[in-house]
Amino acid sequence: MKTPFVTKDQLEAIAAQYPTPFHIYDEQGIRENARRLRKAFAWNPGYREYFAVKAAPTPALLKLLHEEGCGCDCSSMTELIISERCGITGENIMFSSNDTPAEEFQMADRLGAIINLDDLTLVDYLERSIGHVPEKICCRYNPGGVFTLGETREGFQVMDNPGDAKYGMTRAQIAEAFTRLSAMGAKEFGIHAFLASNTLSNDYYPALARILFQLAAELKAETGVHITFINLSGGVGIPYRPEQPANDIAVIGEGVRRAYEEVLVPAGMGDVALYTELGRFMTGPYGHLVTRAIHEKHIYKEYIGVDACACNLMRPAMYGSYHHITVMGKEDQLCDHKYDIAGSLCENNDKFAVDRMLPKIDMGDLLVIHDTGAHGFSMGYNYNGKLRSAELLLKEDGSVELIRRAETPEDYFRTLVW
Structure with a gap:
């Protein structure tokens, strides 16, 4: 019901x-949900939610969420403009796009957004487009293959097919991208990945986090770069059917914390900030x-x-x-x-x-x-x-x-x- x-x-x-x-949208519901999310990740001092603008590109909602501490995840010129006009600029914007025109990189750079590169070829393209490489930069990872989570508390499998997705870099490419970007002047690095959509499982985010945490530790050892943030992107879903159980964001946050302490802290990376890009979960x-x-x-x-x-x-x-x-x-x-x-x-x-x-x-x-x-x-x-x-x-x-x-x-x- x-x-x-x-x-x-x-x-x-x-x-x-x-x-x-x-x-029609429920202001109270959105605010309370944003506060639950922030509380679930309060153990990570650098945590920030970047609301996926594509989910609801309406200024009143973006401003409401910004009042609750959220930034904007943008993927196009128009979404960058909407964010700017809402007074959301600088590192409150994560620009995650693919097949990106030069003028959109230029706009993101002008706003001071964190740019997330989808492909290895964009390393040189970005430099040509804006004339430099930002000191803070992110790369999107695609592990390939099929992602499965196995049995969850709801009794069904989470499965998606990253290998069939057009997004992100291979393992070898992201290592090369980090090395090249570092040589070109980048100082702070982030990792981003998205593996499955609308998951109804408290286990999905911790599983994704563990994959990215292990990758971060490996890339730090291989390339020597300073990884300062990891973006867990979206994928935390909502129960569209009344019989489906809702995700428990407090349990999810605790699961991510355990993975963080088991993987990143022993690797000397206990200062890494976590970001999320939840659209559907925030307002759906x-x-x-x-x-x-x-x-x-x-x-x-x-x-x-x-x-x-x-x-x-x-x-x-x-x-x-x-x-x-x-x-x-x-x-x-x-x-x-x-x-x-x-x-x-x-x-x-x-x-x-x-x-x-x-x-x-x-x-x-x-x-x-x-x-x-x-x-x-x-x-x-x-x-x-x-x-x-x-x-x-x-x-x-x-x-x-x-x-x-x-x-x-x-x-x-x-x-x-x-």
Whole structure:
């Protein structure tokens, strides 16, 4: 059972001012979650969370998280600009990109961001692009092969395929990159890696940390460089299905601490700072897409048509992802009707749910689609001329703030040349 952070009466009042569909975020939930994360890694004095801007590139959310001590993980020019305009600059930005144009490296350097190099060829490319090598630099590692965690407390395996990913350097390449960067003037080095996505396991981060800690100790011995930070990136997931257990960030932080003390401290590296880049974990559960049932169709299946579509939330159409749905005001009714919940795009995959058991839905009912606070609005698009919805923030005092207005047809036409 997933419980919305707003009531039916609240949503009806909000919808009277801001018509559906809209995304709404829970300020209190986001702040409390950021504080739990910071507490879990408080044992590491240099710890910093770099929120993945791609997950929710909305200034109000970036500023909120920055107030809670988070920086920004950026991967493009526009994300760098958003961060700068939010007053987030310098080493509060981690610039992790791939296939990077020179002008984006130049922008990152101008802002004083920590640059994370994705490939060995970027060592020389970076120097040509900005005229020097920064004193503080990071390289992204890809161990190759298939990453498996084995049985977890939830009783299933975590498995991903780094060897099939376009990101990062091989073991030999990162050693060469460190050696060359050192010769070119770099003084402080970091390691970054991402092995698996949306893991529901308290064991994933400690396992990743141990891999990177061992690599750091080896690279220090081989190259003699000063490794000052290790970025564990993202991958800590959220339970999209109500029966799935949530990660315990306190347990995760303790597991990383044990690996740190067992690997880095004996290697004389007990001063290494840890960074994370959590997007989905930070904001995902604290966002809802709110939509209204406007049509019903009875053919070979039962369909409920809503006023949102895949342009508002792409994940179900793109990945077949599950997002829980609450029919507001009917939370306690039996889920005895089987529906496909569909949008209005000219694509048959424009469905938020397929064969979903829900209470009887009447026209005008409000539906909350859960866990859209990350990779929800941010993956929106304008197919069929659909317009992006508004974004709202439910403040800690219960008031609602418009943090991004809905697009208008004039916004859609603005870039056209007639």
